[in-house]
Amino acid sequence: xxxxxxxxxxxxxxxxxxxxxxxxxxxxxxxxxxxxxxxxxxxxxxxxxxxxxxxxxxxxxxxxxxxxxxxxxxxxxxxxxxxxxxxxxxxxxxxxxxxxxxxxxxxxxxxxxxxxxxxxxxxxxxxxxxxxxxxxxxxxxxxxxxxxxxxxxxxxxxxxxxxxxxxxxxxxxxxxxxxxxxxxxxxxxxxxxxxxxxxxxxxxxxxxxxxxxxxxxxxxxxxxxxxxxxxxxxxxxxxxxxxxxxxxxxxxxxxxxxxxxxxxxxxxxxxxxxxxxxxxxxxxxxxxxxxxxxxxxxxxxxxxxxxxxxxxxxxxxxxxxxxxxxxxxxxxxxxxxxxxxxxxxxxxxxxxxxxxxxxxxxxxxxxxxxxxxxxxxxxxxxxxxxxxxxxxxxxxxxxxxxxxxxxxxxxxxxxxxxxxxxxxxxxxxxxxxxxxxxxxxxxxxxxxxxxxxxxxxxxxxxxxxxx
Amino acid sequence: xxxxxxxxxxxxxxxxxxxxxxxxxxxxxxxxxxxxxxxxxxxxxxxxxxxxxxxxxxxxxxxxxxxxxxxxxxxxxxxxxxxxxxxxxxxxxxxxxxxxxxxxxxxxxxxxxxxxxxxxxxxxxxxxxxxxxxxxxxxxxxxxxxxxxxxxxxxxxxxxxxxxxxxxxxxxxxxxxxxxxxxxxxxxxxxxxxxxxxxxxxxxxxxxxxxxxxxxxxxxxxxxxxxxxxxxxxxxxxxxxxxxxxxxxxxxxxxxxxxxxxxxxxxxxxxxxxxxxxxxxxxxxxxxxxxxxxxxxxxxxxxxxxxxxxxxxxxxxxxxxxxxxxxxxxxxxxxxxxxxxxxxxxxxxxxxxxxxxxxxxxxxxxxxxxxxxxxxxxxxxx
Numbered sequence: 087x088x089x090x091x092x093x094x095x096x097x098x099x100x101x102x103x104x105x106x107x108x109x110x111x112x113x114x115x116x117x118x119x120x121x122x123x124x125x126x127x128x129x130x131x132x133x134x135x136x137x138x139x140x141x142x143x144x145x146x147x148x149x150x151x152x153x154x155x156x157x158x159x160x161x162x163x164x165x166x167x168x169x170x171x172x173x174x175x176x177x178x179x180x181x182x183x184x185x186x187x188x189x190x191x192x193x194x195x196x197x198x199x200x201x202x203x204x205x206x207x208x209x210x211x212x213x214x215x216x217x218x219x220x221x222x223x224x225x226x227x228x229x230x231x232x233x234x235x236x237x238x239x240x241x242x243x244x245x246x247x248x249x250x251x252x253x254x255x256x257x258x259x260x261x262x263x264x265x266x267x268x269x270x271x272x273x274x275x276x277x278x279x280x281x282x283x284x285x286x287x288x289x290x291x292x293x294x295x296x297x298x299x300x301x302x303x304x305x306x307x308x309x310x311x312x313x314x315x316x317x318x319x320x321x322x323x324x325x326x327x328x329x330x331x332x333x334x335x336x337x338x339x340x341x342x343x344x345x346x347x348x349x350x351x352x353x354x355x356x357x358x359x360x361x362x363x364x365x366x367x368x369x370x371x372x373x374x375x376x377x378x379x380x381x382x383x384x385x386x387x388x389x390x391x392x393x394x395x396x397x398x399x400x401x402x403x404x405x406x407x408x409x410x411x412x413x414x415x416x417x418x419x420x421x422x423x424x425x426x427x428x429x430x431x432x433x434x435x436x437x438x439x440x441x442x443x444x445x446x447x448x449x450x451x452x453x454x455x456x457x458x459x460x461x462x463x464x465x466x467x468x469x470x471x472x473x474x475x476x477x478x479x480x481x482x483x484x485x486x487x488x489x490x491x492x493x494x495x496x497x498x499x500x501x502x503x504x505x506x507x508x509x510x511x512x513x514x515x516x517x518x519x520x521x522x523x524x525x526x527x528x529x530x531x532x533x534x535x536x537x538x539x540x541x542x543x544x545x546x547x548x549x550x551x552x553x
Numbered sequence: 554x555x556x557x558x559x560x561x562x563x564x565x566x567x568x569x570x571x572x573x574x575x576x577x578x579x580x581x582x583x584x585x586x587x588x589x590x591x592x593x594x595x596x597x598x599x600x601x602x603x604x605x606x607x608x609x610x611x612x613x614x615x616x617x618x619x620x621x622x623x624x625x626x627x628x629x630x631x632x633x634x635x636x637x638x639x640x641x642x643x644x645x646x647x648x649x650x651x652x653x654x655x656x657x658x659x660x661x662x663x664x665x666x667x668x669x670x671x672x673x674x675x676x677x678x679x680x681x682x683x684x685x686x687x688x689x690x691x692x693x694x695x696x697x698x699x700x701x702x703x704x705x706x707x708x709x710x711x712x713x714x715x716x717x718x719x720x721x722x723x724x725x726x727x728x729x730x731x732x733x734x735x736x737x738x739x740x741x742x743x744x745x746x747x748x749x750x751x752x753x754x755x756x757x758x759x760x761x762x763x764x765x766x767x768x769x770x771x772x773x774x775x776x777x778x779x780x781x782x783x784x785x786x787x788x789x790x791x792x793x794x795x796x797x798x799x800x801x802x803x804x805x806x807x808x809x810x811x812x813x814x815x816x817x818x819x820x821x822x823x824x825x826x827x828x829x830x831x832x833x834x835x836x837x838x839x840x841x842x843x844x845x846x847x848x849x850x851x852x853x854x855x856x857x858x859x860x861x862x863x864x865x866x867x868x869x870x871x872x873x874x875x876x877x878x879x880x881x882x883x884x885x886x887x888x889x890x891x892x893x894x895x896x897x898x899x900x901x902x903x904x905x906x907x908x909x910x911x912x913x914x915x916x917x918x919x920x921x922x923x924x925x926x927x928x929x930x931x932x933x934x935x
Contacts, residue, residue, distance in 0.1 A: 276731065374910070482786075485788070503791070508883070522784065
């Protein structure tokens with residue numbers, strides 16, 4: 087028993103670790119330009135940086151944000167890449183330098199080339215602002231943004247008058263471009279060279295923060311993501327929890343009733359209705375309800391979809407339960423009806439299966455009362471699959487609640503997720519996914535444990551199988 | 554039987570929907586010549602048929618035809634009817650010439666015919682559902698079959714080969730990555746990849762030396778399944794979408810398949826685990842039949858019965874996911890007309906009930922009939 091649980095939990099942690107690795111890299115790939123974003127926020131949105139002076143800005147910011155470290159514990163790169171390629175920070179520069187490196191295979195040369203471009207830019211910057219210097223700044227921007235060496239060459243070939251003040255730098259660049267265009271990476275330069283980066287890497291730093299509950303700050307408004315999450319989670323839990331509760335309260339008696347009543351023709355049509363209810367998309371019903379039930383013309387104006395934050399500020403459920411529940415009633419209804427329909431038919435099938443077991447037949451022949459038969463002997467066994475079922479549907483429920491929250495404006499996780507998604511706040515988005523997956527995995531494991539604890543048959547078979 | 558009729562109808566609408574609702578007339582006589590614009594489009598592209606210049610403009614309804622036979626619904630999903638802008642209700646007075654041009658399901662905000670878009674929705678839902686489920690099915694059956702057939706105890710290999718496999722896989726991924734980085738144009742990388750493959754094959758056929766250990770394939774695949782299952786589908790889909798620069802239909806299909814394969818794989822795995830211990834499989838092993846042949850010819854047909862059921866349910870799930878994406882307005886390429894995107898417009902225009910009722914009805918009917926089919930298959934299997 088204990089070994090089984092331990093195994094189960096350790097695989098759970100392993101899979102959560104795998105998820106967090108994947109999410110970390112997704113976050114890295116989908117990331118908007120963090121430095122640019124923060125500089126834009128500082129200078130009221132009118133931030134422009136020349137590609138050749140960007141590197142300096144980026145380097146400083148990257149050190150501050152801890153981005154100047156290798157990504158993971160180890161890396162496998164082509165041998166021609168330098169150990170410290172991750173130190174290049176400006177996204178455009180990374181792209182261009184990588185391309186040049188893959189084409190030429192000589193890191194020293196590529197670096198010299200890029201440095202001479204920067205030196206040229208700095209010299210242009212120092213001279214007074216004339217049409218000439220503006221022209222060269224533009225040329226340099228083009229040159230810095232392309233990996234096409236012939237384009238660089240043509241950008242340098244302008245009239246002698248224009249070249250004259252910077253002739254030294256231009257000659258140097260042309261020389262380097264010539265050398266670069268004859269270079270080709272050797273056959274053996276493509277061999278992989280694995281490197282061990284040690285624990286001082288970006289993933290490790292991020293992950294150790296996450297385990298302490300700090301998933302970073304939102305790149306939109308600078309608030310800690312955890313605070314945002316903690317504000318949103320209660321709402322999602324309320325909606326989902328109430329929906330599950332409501333669904334069970336409806337489904338249990340109905341399912342049992344359908345199982346114990348004598349079989350009639352209408353049973354089939356009721357099953358069809360239940361199936362239809364289950365298939366009825368909640369977001370459709372939600373959006374229809376929203377506009378029919380909240381508009382005053384239809385006389386249902388006591389349902390409202392605004393004022394969620396007021397409700398929260400005034401103490402939520404404890405201080406004013408009636409408005410709170412009324413406010414939640416529409417989303418909860420939308421979440422609950424499909425679940426209730428499914429659970430009813432599920433309960434009916436499990437209960438009637440249990441009723442056909444030999445031990446119940448025996449109990450019946452012994453003359454036990456019907457109530458005793460159903461509630462003491464049949465119910466516990468029929469409830470067992472239901473327990474497992476709750477945890478199994480949590481992912482689907484949360485998926486459904488995203489859209490329902492968006493429709494009814496519930497400030498829960500789903501809406502926050504969509505909002506952060508639309509404002510490209512990837513830190514929040516991926517922290518959300520991580521948190522939701524932790525919750526879901528915990529739910530799944532809980533159902534498994536419950537099942538094993540309550541049903542000795544499963545425990546024994548699993549132990550025998552040594553799963 | 555009724556289900557069969559319904560699905561054939563859906564298939565018919567999906568395939569021929571563009572011929573039912575199209576702004577191009579079936580037949581027209583224009584400037585003294587006869588044309589069949591509806592079916593001539595590919596021939597015009599090939600240069601076999603010449604169209605007058607007026608046909609190149611997208612204004613088919615106002616051309617001075619001499620004779621014309623229009624399609625059943627003379628609007629394409631994208632056609633903007635400038636006379637009926639701004640949400641015309643199906644029952645309201647519409648600014649059209651007669652009932653033939655009436656918008657039977659109303660128009661949306663920019664004057665597009667809702668019925669034409671609704672018909673287009675069948676094609677979108679069906680193609681997304683079918684394609685993503687077939688990809689998910691192939692992946693799920695492969696992974697689940699691998700996990701179920703070998704389990705944790707049936708894939709033996711010598712220790713050194715185990716370590717080599719790991720080493721080889723890292724290298725293989727590295728070469729593939731480098732190939733992508735250089736757009737597959739670099740000859741030396743292709744040569745290296747070839748060398749790597751040859752090394753892999755050579756080591757695979759090397760003799761067995763030393764102790765053999767069992768590779769826990771089932772454990773590894775179950776771990777992946779568990780990890781993917783822990784992330785709710787919509788969250789997962791929305792988290793993967795920003796990685797793609799211009800997400801298109803194909804990307805959505807692939808991503809849905811990537812999310813949906815785990816359910817199929819879990820079932821296939823359980824079935825394979827059950828069937829591999831049956832006597833007839835043991836007999837097949839004793840007869841010396843190859844593993845692949847046993848899986849393909851003897852286990853899979855036996856397992857497929859219950860796999861079809863998950864196909865039906867996954868199909869429904871894929872359609873629902875697609876509708877969610879359209880409704881939230883995230884991930885689908887801009888301008889895609891689907892049931893979800895039609896319903897999205899209701900959020901801004903609450904009074905336009907026709908934009909919610911008809912697409913929702915279609916989604917509901919699809920989901921319901923797929924669930925019904927799943928139920929039917931289930932009762933057939935048991």
